[in-house]
Amino acid sequence: MVKFLKIFSVSAREGTVTRKYPFESPLVTPEFRGRIDIDPVKCVGCGACTRICPTKTLTLSYEGDEAVLKYFIGRCIFCGMCAYVCPQNAITITKDFELASYNLSDLYDEVVHRTVRCSICGKPFTTAKLVREVETRINGGDVEELLNICPECRRRLTVRRIGSRVVGTGGE
Amino acid sequence: MVSLTSLLVTVSFALLPPLLDGVERKVKAKIQTRYGPPTILQTWYDLMKLWIKELKIPTSSESSFLLVSLSFLTAITALYPLAYMIVTLHTQFEPLLLALPLTLVASSHGLMLITSTSTSNPFAIIGSYRSVILTLLNEFGLISGSVIAIYTGLRLLTNHTLSTTMIYLLSLVILLFSTYVGGGRLPFDIHEAEPELASGILIELSGKLLALYIYTHLLIRYVLTLLMSVALIAPLTLVIATPTALPLTLLISFILYIAYGMIAVALGRTRVDIGVKTLFIYYLIALIVLVIFTCLSI
Amino acid sequence: MSRGFSHVEDLKGVPRGPRSDAVLSRVLSACGDSILNVSRRGTTIRVALKAECFRKAVESIYSEHDLYFRTMAASDERLKDGVYKLYYVLGIDGEGTNVVLEVPAPEGVEISTVSDLFRASDWYELEAKDLFGINFSGRSLRRLVLPEDWPENLYPLRKDISADEIKSLYQPQMISQIAELGVEEVVRVPIGPYHPALHEPEYFELYVRGEKVVDARYVGFMVHRGIEKLAESMKYDQVPFLAERICGICGFVHSTSYVQAVEEALGIEVPERAQFVRSIVLEVERLHSHLLWIGVALHLLGYDTGFMHAWRIREKIMVLAELLTGSRKTYGINLVGGVKKDVNQDKVPKVREVLEQLKKEFSEFVGIAISVPQVMARLRGTGLLPRGEARAYALVGPTVRGSGLARDVRKDYTYAAYHYVSFKVPVYSEGDNLARTLVRVDEVFESISIIEQLLDMLPGGSVMAEGWETQPMKLGIGAVEAPRGEVIHVVVTGDYSPYRWRVRAPTYQNLQAVPTMLRGVDLADAPLTIASIDPCFSCTDRALIINLRSGSVKAVPIEVISRRGVRSG
Numbered sequence A: 001m002v003k004f005l006k007i008f009s010v011s012a013r014e015g016t017v018t019r020k021y022p023f024e025s026p027l028v029t030p031e032f033r034g035r036i037d038i039d040p041v042k043c044v045g046c047g048a049c050t051r052i053c054p055t056k057t058l059t060l061s062y063e064g065d066e067a068v069l070k071y072f073i074g075r076c077i078f079c080g081m082c083a084y085v086c087p088q089n090a091i092t093i094t095k096d097f098e099l100a101s102y103n104l105s106d107l108y109d110e111v112v113h114r115t116v117r118c119s120i121c122g123k124p125f126t127t128a129k130l131v132r133e134v135e136t137r138i139n140g141g142d143v144e145e146l147l148n149i150c151p152e153c154r155r156r157l158t159v160r161r162i163g164s165r166v167v168g169t170g171g172e
Numbered sequence B: 001m002v003s004l005t006s007l008l009v010t011v012s013f014a015l016l017p018p019l020l021d022g023v024e025r026k027v028k029a030k031i032q033t034r035y036g037p038p039t040i041l042q043t044w045y046d047l048m049k050l051w052i053k054e055l056k057i058p059t060s061s062e063s064s065f066l067l068v069s070l071s072f073l074t075a076i077t078a079l080y081p082l083a084y085m086i087v088t089l090h091t092q093f094e095p096l097l098l099a100l101p102l103t104l105v106a107s108s109h110g111l112m113l114i115t116s117t118s119t120s121n122p123f124a125i126i127g128s129y130r131s132v133i134l135t136l137l138n139e140f141g142l143i144s145g146s147v148i149a150i151y152t153g154l155r156l157l158t159n160h161t162l163s164t165t166m167i168y169l170l171s172l173v174i175l176l177f178s179t180y181v182g183g184g185r186l187p188f189d190i191h192e193a194e195p196e197l198a199s200g201i202l203i204e205l206s207g208k209l210l211a212l213y214i215y216t217h218l219l220i221r222y223v224l225t226l227l228m229s230v231a232l233i234a235p236l237t238l239v240i241a242t243p244t245a246l247p248l249t250l251l252i253s254f255i256l257y258i259a260y261g262m263i264a265v266a267l268g269r270t271r272v273d274i275g276v277k278t279l280f281i282y283y284l285i286a287l288i289v290l291v292i293f294t295c296l297s298i
Numbered sequence C: 001m002s003r004g005f006s007h008v009e010d011l012k013g014v015p016r017g018p019r020s021d022a023v024l025s026r027v028l029s030a031c032g033d034s035i036l037n038v039s040r041r042g043t044t045i046r047v048a049l050k051a052e053c054f055r056k057a058v059e060s061i062y063s064e065h066d067l068y069f070r071t072m073a074a075s076d077e078r079l080k081d082g083v084y085k086l087y088y089v090l091g092i093d094g095e096g097t098n099v100v101l102e103v104p105a106p107e108g109v110e111i112s113t114v115s116d117l118f119r120a121s122d123w124y125e126l127e128a129k130d131l132f133g134i135n136f137s138g139r140s141l142r143r144l145v146l147p148e149d150w151p152e153n154l155y156p157l158r159k160d161i162s163a164d165e166i167k168s169l170y171q172p173q174m175i176s177q178i179a180e181l182g183v184e185e186v187v188r189v190p191i192g193p194y195h196p197a198l199h200e201p202e203y204f205e206l207y208v209r210g211e212k213v214v215d216a217r218y219v220g221f222m223v224h225r226g227i228e229k230l231a232e233s234m235k236y237d238q239v240p241f242l243a244e245r246i247c248g249i250c251g252f253v254h255s256t257s258y259v260q261a262v263e264e265a266l267g268i269e270v271p272e273r274a275q276f277v278r279s280i281v282l283e284v285e286r287l288h289s290h291l292l293w294i295g296v297a298l299h300l301l302g303y304d305t306g307f308m309h310a311w312r313i314r315e316k317i318m319v320l321a322e323l324l325t326g327s328r329k330t331y332g333i334n335l336v337g338g339v340k341k342d343v344n345q346d347k348v349p350k351v352r353e354v355l356e357q358l359k360k361e362f363s364e365f366v367g368i369a370i371s372v373p374q375v376m377a378r379l380r381g382t383g384l385l386p387r388g389e390a391r392a393y394a395l396v397g398p399t400v401r402g403s404g405l406a407r408d409v410r411k412d413y414t415y416a417a418y419h420y421v422s423f424k425v426p427v428y429s430e431g432d433n434l435a436r437t438l439v440r441v442d443e444v445f446e447s448i449s450i451i452e453q454l455l456d457m458l459p460g461g462s463v464m465a466e467g468w469e470t471q472p473m474k475l476g477i478g479a480v481e482a483p484r485g486e487v488i489h490v491v492v493t494g495d496y497s498p499y500r501w502r503v504r505a506p507t508y509q510n511l512q513a514v515p516t517m518l519r520g521v522d523l524a525d526a527p528l529t530i531a532s533i534d535p536c537f538s539c540t541d542r543a544l545i546i547n548l549r550s551g552s553v554k555a556v557p558i559e560v561i562s563r564r565g566v567r568s569g
Helices: A003-014 A048-052 A081-085 A128-138 A151-171 B002-031 B042-051 B064-077 B079-088 B095-118 B122-155 B162-182 B207-236 B242-265 B272-297 C003-012 C018-034 C051-061 C119-132 C163-169 C173-181 C227-231 C239-244 C251-266 C272-300 C304-325 C345-371 C373-379 C387-392 C397-401 C433-457 C506-518 C523-531
Strands: A036-038 A058-063 A066-072 A091-093 A108-117 A124-127 C035-041 C044-049 C067-077 C083-092 C097-105 C203-209 C212-219 C475-482 C485-493 C498-504
Touching: A003 B002, A003 C304, A003 C345, A036 A066, A048 A058, A048 A081, A066 A124, A081 A091, A108 A128, A124 A128, B002 B042, B002 B079, B002 B207, B002 B242, B042 B207, B064 B079, B064 B095, B064 B207, B079 B095, B079 B207, B079 B242, B095 B122, B095 B207, B122 B162, B122 B207, B122 B272, B162 B207, B162 B242, B162 B272, B207 B242, B272 C373, C018 C035, C018 C044, C018 C051, C018 C083, C018 C097, C035 C097, C044 C051, C044 C475, C051 C097, C067 C097, C067 C119, C067 C485, C067 C498, C083 C119, C083 C485, C097 C475, C119 C506, C163 C227, C203 C506, C203 C523, C212 C506, C212 C523, C227 C239, C227 C498, C239 C251, C239 C498, C251 C272, C251 C475, C251 C485, C251 C498, C272 C304, C272 C345, C272 C433, C272 C475, C272 C523, C304 C345, C345 C373, C345 C433, C373 C433, C373 C523, C387 C397, C387 C506, C397 C433, C397 C485, C397 C506, C433 C523, C485 C506, C506 C523
Parallel strands: C044 C097
Antiparallel strands: A036 A091, A058 A066, A066 A108, A108 A124, C035 C044, C067 C083, C083 C097, C203 C212, C475 C485, C485 C498
């Protein structure tokens, strides 16, 4: 009948389970996914992370001779998809989640890349590091000359080449 | 001299309830495996914080400030006859001294109910009707229990027959129940049940008014606990003098207050029909047994 | 492909019994020439039929005892076929097969209602009217999802209107009202019609006589978030993260439903290990959800100590979930084709240890909580839901299992790795709050046993399918037994994003029975009775509010611990 009083013995056994959190360390397991950290050395500015990011936390924008990869922590849902897709392993997931700040700029992280200008039209089209990365990956080859040409001009160039080849062959 | 002592005792009694509540909250937190408030002074801090807020009177109930203040004063006043009774218990017993705190507690309660019903808040009104039913029933236990327990208790040393002892113990049980229910702890806090009534009158009050309301509530709890303590030490008053009786009553009231709080933590909230029915049956059985014993003793 | 995987294929072979054939032949004979097409795929039989024959088809089958109205998805397919389409998903419980009635609805053509035959289809029809402008004949249509001041003839889920256009066309009346006040800048605090002390935007009107509830009605859809429209502009692998945020308690069931629907539509074979990981995480989620519910239920009964202890025990599950997935809630590991986080072998002992502890502590705790006099007195016999009503409303989850029907998606329409484990489906026939509570208590023990079995059998291999191609206009159905009942997602695939994604949370189905349960209960038991279906309003809701003017109306708050994090005040 008074079995409900057994709760006292359970309480005595368990003690106090709450934590004085801001004054005590938080309970975080080694697997916890917090904010991300972008390694500016490894990042080549390919933008794979910006295309998978479900909340558009990561954005890549071209401003003059600079390409800026922006990370706005305010929108981040800690899903880790960016780290999952990053081809350079430049993104690491940290355990940091205590991100409140009085200063809005604390919530922004930026990686600035130098852009390359198209050798034909002169417009900046991609980051210099990405061009270098592609160069090492393809390891030479006959397309090397195309590396510094923007996709737009490259398409025109290819069309012109095929055209000239067709015309050339026809002429023989 | 006695009046002055009683007055001093009354003042110290009046300061106690928020402190006891602080202890109760700490104990409650322990049972719920959490830290709880930082210190046992927390209820005092809460009250002081609420008191320095601006006065906001519910628009639908202009007289609420007056009513709540009156209720507070009535509750404080109820402590004086009790203090007087404790101080003089070894020399004399004035029946009026018992009637006075009971009347004052009932009045204080009544004033609170008027405050509740005068608001336009449907939850507060439903809650106050629940409270009326429960209080009416409980008043029976409170009056019969305290009167019989203190009367027989005081005579127990000179007339310790079995039936007197039984009557005394039985009336103690009735008083234990009724002081517990009167304190408005779980399972009997149905007038301000949070899930269905959104805490009833509590959400209508704020700032100073809320502070007064809470203080009054705690005072009534303590007055009832003191009543029970007096009934408990009544048989001893002939052998111990005031300097011992006073701290003893204090100690007993302190233990009782926390014990009540611990019981409340282990229980859920009753429903108005179940609660009233259970209480009615308990009192009825107690009354019948009491009558039987009284007949036997005559 | 491993040995076990072919076993899955065997189970998914259609049909698994004669019932779906019987239902199909009834439809075929009722409609004859009006049948446009019949196709079978996986566990689904898809019957396309002309709108004029639709009601006749339903009349021929609605009284089948094991047929159950699961969901209905409307879709704007005018770009492809020139018509809207309604997909009525009817499940055959014992067999695990679906019969999908596909009804083309040309612009301006009225579809006969079937809400009198399938009572559960009432809200679905109103929603199709609100969001697509599809008209139903033979019933009264009222606004359900959209707010009262929503412009006529603006149907947000139609393909020819973009989210930006909707924003420019609809301005809540509130804004113009503020302008009339002449205030330039104000903060709008959305209080009411629901009570400001509430934790979730639900609104129940309880008509009371004394302390007895005479009648009740629910007004909802106050937090419509338009996620179905949003998903149409998101990539396949981004949607799981959106789906997971439909519910703050059982989000993983939504992402699992979604990926299963896409996988079914596109015929993606998910590696066995991924299926196991999904099942384990789903059961972990059920554990924490049931413990949460039990805590809240005890709180509603005034037994706050029970609430604290239930959540103390639950906390161990939360930490376990974080260890397994990287997050306490919204686990974020589901992707189309598998999961992105494996269960490492070195975590297995830790999981077992926690489960063992949980089993001990939980049974001790339940024993104590049940012995509290008020808990038993107020659970037993309150909030009655008869079995017949439960069947008629096509209810799901612990709600229906407390009324004597053993409906459980894990058994009936098996998915993930559930066909590898043996478990009981707890059923109680009393139909009161106690029955629904006991179902959940028993399920906690079943879930522990399921996880233990899955860990024993955990196969090796990859957790992600290798590369998959999208194909447009394929239909997929994904259903998961969430802690509160069946979650079912219908996906029509598009090129890069879902073309149409229909989410149906269990509360959508269960809420319609709450007024029945409330009739005759005491006011004090109303909060618990409403909570006894474990409602999740944000999962169900879609819009602002319908204004009502009626006599003595009282809004009663029920407390459901914040589904979306802690709020101040």
